[in-house]
Every structure is written in structure tokens, then in C-alpha cells.
Amino acid sequence: MFQLHFPEFGISVGLLQLGFLVLQSLYRCLVRLRNSTGILLFQKMQIQRTYKTMTNRESRDISSWLSKSASPSDVQLYAGGVPFTLNKELLAAKSSMLASLLKEKSQEGLLHFLRDIPANPETFELVARFCHGYELQISTENVAPLSCLAHYLGMTESRSRNNLLLKTLTHFKQKILPSWNETIKAFQSTENVLPQAMELGLVDACIESIITKAINNPRLLGDPIKKMFVDDHSEDEGDVHRQNARRLFVLDWKPEDLTTLSLQLYEPVIHEMSQRGVPSEYITASLCNYAKKWVFSSFTEGEKMSIYRRKSQKEILEAVERLLPHVQGLLPCTLLFEMLRFAIVLEASSDCRNGFEMRIGKQLDEAKAKDLLIPSLGYAREVQYDIDCVKRIVKHFYESFSAPRISASNIAKSIAVAELIEEFLTEVASDIDLKVETFITLAEMSVAASLGTHRSSDGLYKAIDIYLNKHRHLTESEREEVCQLLDCQKMSIEACEHAGNNERLPLRVVVQVLFVRQLQLRDTIMKEVQGFSDDKAQDDEEEEEVEHGCGEEKMRIQMEKMSKKVMELERKCSIMKREIEGGCRSNAGMEKKKISLWGEMKRKFGCISTMHNYNCQVKKKKVHPKSLV
Template sequence: MDEACDLKVRVNGRHTLLLHQSVVCAFSGRLRAMAAREKKAKGRGRKEALVSIELDGFPGGGEGFELVARFCYGDGRLPPLRPADVPLLHCAAAFLEMTEEVRAGNLLAQAEAFVDDGLCYWTWADVLAAVKSCESFAAYASGLQEKLLSALFSRTDAGGETPKSNCSSSSTCSSSSQETVGGRPSSAAKTPESVKPSCLSGGREWWFDDVASLSPPTLEKAMKVLGCHGADNKNLTLTRFLLHYLRCTATLRKANDSGGSILAGLADTAVHGVALAGGGGAFSCRGLFSALRTVSAAGLSRECRRKLETLVGRMLDQATLDDLLVSGDGGGVYDVSLVMRLVRVFVSSVEEAGSPSSSQRMRKAGRLVDKYLAEISPDQGLRVSRFLAVAESLPDSARDCYDGVYRALDIYLESHAELTVEERATLCRCLNYEKLTLEACKDLARNRLIPPRIAVQALSLQRPPDALKNPLSSPTPKRVVPDDEKEKEVLRLNLRRMQGRVAELEMVCKEMRGQMKLSPRAAAKGNKALAGRGLPWMC
């Protein structure tokens, strides 16, 4: 073209192109209107005058405008394209108003035809690349993005094979594709053999990792396009994918507030799917705990949290200690509040069921809670009230033996040496002394961290050894004790001896308090007299 360029276009303040008005404005209604306004504003009536236009917010930047210019200078023929270029070209055409009203066979119509006629022959990688390309300018490619997302997820149902149902006829699609790309047929290769429908480890499908590379807004739109967003989610496979996706992208919640809010919506969608499938046994107890950890990290609504915790709590007797060790948000190493809520749900569900296996399930949960207590006891952030709340969250019938609770209590006292005597006595409230074995009761009596009056009370309520079985100890053959009565008599004598020593200690304390009121000289004499007596020993 011999004519001088009479149109100067500056794209997004970074790229400048010199073009011909007669060529570009023939296809773009927006550039035609902007050039006319510029001429009128500056009074430039001469045809040779250079017109300058500023294009801000142009999708695709200089690269996108260059593709548009190549289309215009090619007399309305599409340049060779990759599937990933189509969203960019489509959005640029929509921005510049390159519609059929401006000129027949314009860029927008050809870009849509490129997708409609050739999409069925794109590979899985082509469709995925096109979907990712839409993320940069989703505001201008809403309709195209929905079409590509539908095609992408239809490939998952088809198992990676090319879905023929998307084309009216293979011959028409093939010929249209060749004409649109300018003599070069689009990629008609099928998905590779490595991408076949197979369930990977952890219930993952072959496409999970690929689709997990999409941004949260794109995935949210995909769920809406598929009709599986929020409470409408009834698809088990998509639910498993959402949990996989949330595990991969949970860090976005801290880095981006908007992305975090979208992730919270996706977490709610996943919970609705889990709740629907959980009733049918699609998720094990460990799977539910894993889902709870995942959605909690992404953030979810209070209603969905309550729904998921109800599912988990009803299966608490099937949980393991590792399942309960959930990290706390603050104030402690572990999330004790979560475990207490789960225990409340479990107790309520078992009591409502009233089945013959209820007592067995309750005892199993009791052993689990005792192990959990022993594990969290060293936590310096665990308050006395929280320890008691966990220990007393189960009814007394859930434990045949309280040795596990006593061991957890002993660990807690060793780890919290700063506790007062009153606090130690309060902690012992969670023990049922009648359900302590003889060995545990003897250890309690010798424990220097247990207040003496608690030890006396425990020994006084001790039951005969044969009346109590310790379920935590390994099963051993029953041993016949011929002198059982003699052992009980010795225990009663020790109890009376301890009570006498406690009374003697109280008398000595009273004498010492009385001497504090005397003169220093009299107090000194009194102390000298008491020095020869000595204090009684506690066993």
C-alpha cells in the first residue's frame, strides 16, 4: 500500500502503531467513531492529517491489536491461529465492535465460527489452553468462556475421547476448519493414551491436576455452568475434585482476599456434595476428617461447617487419634473446641438411636477420647477448664475404667507445675475413683501432685480388685488370689494409717499458726520444742 499512514493508535499507553484509516476503520465500528470524533474536535478536515487515538483497557495489549491489524490488512481473512489465540481475538473483536453490522464476515463472527466448527477436533490440551487464555479478559469473553468450559468438562465424561456429538457432521467440521485457519487444518488428534479415564491414588481422576491449574473465578463459573454450584451440587466426582482443588489452592486465601472469598464459596459447594454423598457412605470417617481440614483451611460458612461436623461426629467411634489431632487457630496447639463439638454430636446421635450397639460404640469413643486427652495434656495453652470439658464430655457409662483419664491427668499435672492445690483438686473431679484399678489407685496415693485429701478419698472408695477390669491393659489369664481378704485388710489398715497422719499434720499446722501470734522469744522456744518432734511422713 503506497498511501501514507494516517492513523496513530496507542494501545494501553505502551504500544504505538501507525495504520491506514481506510483499512482498519472499515472493520472496526469503534475505531471509526473515535477517528471521526478526533477529526471533529481538532478541526482537521484534510484527508492527509494524522489522527491519534488512545485505546485504554484493550484486551490482549499490543499482541492482540497486532492480530486484529493482520486480519484487517488480510482483507478479512483469519491469520494462522492456535486454539489459545481464539479467546484473545474474540475479545479484541468485541472491544473494537467488529460485528456483522459494520461489515459482513467480520472478525467476531469468524472467531465464533472457528470455535463452533473446530472445537470438536481440539485436543484436551487445546481446550484447556483456550480456557486459561480466557482468564485474562473474562469480562469480554463470558459467552465464549462458558462454551469452552462446557467442552472441557464434557471431555472428562467422555473419558478423554473426542466427543462426536458436538459436531453436526465430521465432513462439515473438517472443511470449515480448513477454510477458517487458512488452509491449515486444526489439530484433530485425540487425547493421548496417557490421558485415559482412570482413578488415581486417593480417588483422583486423571484430569484433576490439569483442571486444578485454573483460577478460582474460572472454576466458580464452571460450577455454575455445570449447574453444580452451592446447594445444587449433587455430583460426587466434582465434589472430590473440589476437595482436591481446595487442597492445592488454599494458600490463595491468605494472599488474595477476593480469591479467598471465592474459595470459601467453592468450599461450601464441596460441603453440600459431601453431605449428599456422606449419607450414602461414599466417604469414610477418615475421608470426612480430611474434607473437614481442607474446607476449614479455605474458609466456609457457619451453616456448612455445622453440616459437615454433624456428619463427622456421628462417625466418631470410627475415628483414630490422628484424625482428632487438628491444629488450633490460636491459644493452643490443637483445636479442642472442634473435638468437643464432635463428641457432643456423637453422644446425642447415639442416645437418640438407642440401638443394642450403642454401649459398645460409646465405650469405643471413650477409649479414643482418653488417648486424645493424654496427647493434648502437655500443651501449655490448655486451660484447666478445657481439660475438664473434654474429660467430662462423655457420660460415665462410656468408660468401664478410668485409668486412661488418670494417666492423662498425671501428664497434665507434670506439664503444668504452676497449678495451685485448688486447681489440682478441681482437676481430680473428672475421675471416678470407684472405676480406678488397684494399681492406678496406689499410684494416685503416691503421686506428690495429687492433694492428700483426694488420695484419701480415692482409697476409701476403692473397690475390690476383681470387681474392676482394665480394658486398656492387654488380656492376660485370670490369676486366682488366695489371700484376697488379707490384701483388702492391708489396704484398709493403710487407709486408717494415712487418715491418722493427715490428722496429725493438721494439728501441727494449727500449732505453728498459733505460735505466730506469740512474741519472737516465745515463738523461738516453741519452735525449739517442736524441733525434737519432727513432722509426720506422708506415704
């Protein structure tokens, strides 16, 4: 088996910018040349048009010659039911398969053997032109079919150095794979020769090229769904300037959309992207665009659809559900409900419908009441809306809580879902075919969703009132059964007043509402009395505070007087202290002065003096001991 795998090539931004500047300069030169030599340019265009006409005529002549000329050295082959008369020697020189068949088979056997050549007439004609030495035009659309046919016919390097397979694969590697758009177009052309393209390695090469480019630049798959709802004017002026700076050297180029691929080509690409780490939000965007193009846009309500088209749309929607990443919040809840409705209409598999229901249940708090209005289909439908589907979605919502303990986020979601179910119950209550058991089931769901949320029962009462108004044929016991979940103690004063005058309610419920109303009035009166008592007590406290305030004022005046007396005494004490300190300093100075004079006199008389000892020491004359005798 012959396999080829081609690496990805990149182009630097600097080369692109340089090429853009060169093209811009050439364009300016051509404009000047056109203005100066308009006549010559017109003549050149005439020559090109004449040459193109001659080439097309030659091409038609060659095709006619290939199919009609006959000689002993020619052989007739069929491709797609179209006969081709070709030269045996030229075919054998380029194709090892045809060379061996020409030796082994007779003319009739060869004709029967090659009747089902895996190629269309256009592709086989290009091969015939190549064998007869004419120039071959390889394009994005025919490179894959040509490669497959060349591989099938054995037009390899072992047969001829100038072989067709080498030419097509070189073109595929150098011209197709580096470009996103060209790769998608070439990949799309492999659909008719898919087994041969897979054997040759063209499919793997295209998938690898597409995935590598998507990893480097996920925006090739489209913008994320949530960004589509953002206002285009939300960008500030600085962002606009930065975008303009980035677009300075960007050409007006639009990437080819993956949604142009058929499902058998699109599905393996997206599956491989999920495995290779392409961001989930961009994969989701591509899947939504694919479903919109092939399912939503091509579906018309009430239009008769062929079996093939219906089957194709069902397979596409099932594949989209399988490929959607299991990440919460990538799609708006409204869009998921739309996909679920199409899955029900197209009778998709149960796995597909359950998948959409689980995704909706995880973010049911984002839904609206109109989203839950899913029509019930089938000839034997009993209700207008699919109540069972809503019950399953609500069940998935409560199963999706990540933590068993009650958290702030879970409480907020529960409140939102409780309000949603009440609104939905109000909408479906007007359905004349809605049975009592079904209504009670929905009411139980609403009550269960409101547990622990301290919400009133006004929404449930409104739904019950609408249901009883549309189903006046119910008996007293059935009406009591409908109202059994109504908690009158959680009804507002306005709702109680309305219920007290509601003739559609059972008598027992009316009495219960009136009793609750009496309790509410009693509580209101008690609150008023308590408020009056509190006001009186507050007034007494204010009077006491006033009296207490007068006593405090007298005390403050006495304290101020005492403070003044203390300050006066302190002032007098400080004066006396300064006077005492001044007298001590003057006496000490006089004494110091006297001591200094006395010391000076003692030094003059030859006395040794110190600071603490002023004794006079007289020098005694030394006497020899012998003189004492």
C-alpha cells in the same frame, strides 16, 4: 446483545481406531522413506528452517511497518499503550465501528477515543494483520480474545463476508469445543476479557462443553480421594488383562486439569456440575486437588506472605468449603482436619471454619488423637491447643446421630469417640498452661462419652496423673477437684495398685482407692471360695453319676436277656404259623382236585353243573295232554 451457544460434538470410537491405524501406517512409511532418502529429508528440513526464518523476519517487518509507517491515509491507534499506524480504508472495510468513527471524529478525537481498546498488543496486531490481508493464525490461546475484539470492533458479516468474527467463532465451534483439553485452555484465555466473553456467549459455551464431558466421563475430574489410598497391586491378574485389552487402541493422552483455572472461572464450573448431577466423589476429588495446588502446596510455615497472596488463599479455601458436597465419608477425616487448620491460620470466615467443624463432627469416630491437636493461634493465647474447637467438634458429633434411640452403630461410634477423647486428654494434660477448669471440662466430655459403654477409668486416671505431675503447684482442694470425676470402682486392679502408691493424688482419693481395692480382694476371695464349692459339688455329682451308671449297667443286662427270650418265642411262633398255613394249602388242593373230577363225570352224563351246585337234572319226556285221557 449478541449471544452464541454451541452444541457438543462427539467422535465415534470406530473412527478413532481407524485414524490410529492410518497414522500408524503413515509413520511406518515415513520411517522407510527416511532410511532410503535421508539426504532429501535433511534438505527438506533445511528448507523448512529457512522458510520459518523468513516468515519470522517478515512478521517482524510487518509489525515494524504497522507501527512506524505513516501516510495521509493512515491513522494511529493505541492498544495496551503500544502505538499502531494503520490504513484507514482497510480498517473501515473490515470494521463498522472504526468506519463510523473515522467519519465522525477527527484524528485527535479518534486517538483519544480509541486509546483504551480492550485488547493486548498481540491480539490487536493479529486484527491489524487480518485487515491488511495477511494470513491469520488462530490458536486455542487467542481465539477467545480475537473473537471478543472482533465483536467489539464490529467485524461482522454485515460489514464484510470475509469477516474476522465468523472465522474465529467457526474455529471455536469446530476445533475447540469438541476437545476437553482445548476447551479448558480456551476457557482459561477468557479471564482477561471476561465481560466481553460472557456477552458473546463464549463462557457459557465452554462451561456447557466441560460439564457435558464430565457427565459422560467423570474420571476427567480425577480419581476419588479414597481410591488414592488403595494399593496399586490390589488388582488381580484378570483385571490387568482386561485393562490392557481396553488400552489397545488408547493413545497416551492426559486430560487437562481443571485446577489450572482461576477461582472466578473454576467456581461457576464446579457449582454447575453439582446442579447437573456429576457424581459427588469426583467433584470432591477436583476440589481437593484445587486446594492442594493453590493453598497447601504454596504455603510454607513461618514464611512471610503478602497480603494479596494470603487473601487469595483464604478466598480459595472458603470457596472449596462452600462447594464441597454435604455427603459423609467422601473425604478422610485427616484431610478435613488439615483444611480446618489452614482455615484457622488464614483467618477464614467463621462460616468456613464452622463448615469444616461440622463435617469433621459427623465422622469424628474415624479421627485420631493427633488430629485433634489443633494449635491455638494469636498473641494472647492461653493454651497450646484450641480446646474450644475440639469441644465444638464433639458437640457436632453427638448432634449428628440420625436416630434418637440407641443403636449398635451409635454405640460403636460412641466408644471410638470416648477412646479418642481420652487419648486427646492424655496428650493435652502435659500443657503447663492448661487451666483446671478446662481440664475438668475435657474430663467431663470423656466421662459423658463413656456412659453406657462399660469402659474402665484407666484412661482418665492416666490423664489425671500426667496433669498432676505437670502441675505440682495445685493445692489440695484443686487436686480433689481434678479427681472428682474419677470413678475408682471402674479402675482395673493394676490401676488401683498404682493409685494406692501415688503421692500426687489427694489423700481422700487414695483412701477411696484402697477401699475399692479391699472390695476387689474380697470379691476375688469370694469367687475363689465359690469356685471351690462349685468344684466339690461337681465332684459329688460325678460320683452319683458313677453309682447311677452301675445300676444302669445291671438293668441293661437284664433287658438284653428278656429281649433274647422274646425273640426266641417269636421265632417259634413264626415256625408254627408256617406249618399251619402249609397244611391248609395241601387240603384245599386235594378237595379242589376231587371236585374237578366229579364235575367232569356229571358233564358226561348230561348234567348241568356249576361251581356251587352239582345237582343232576334228568330230561323228562313230553306227553300230550290228550293221551292222558
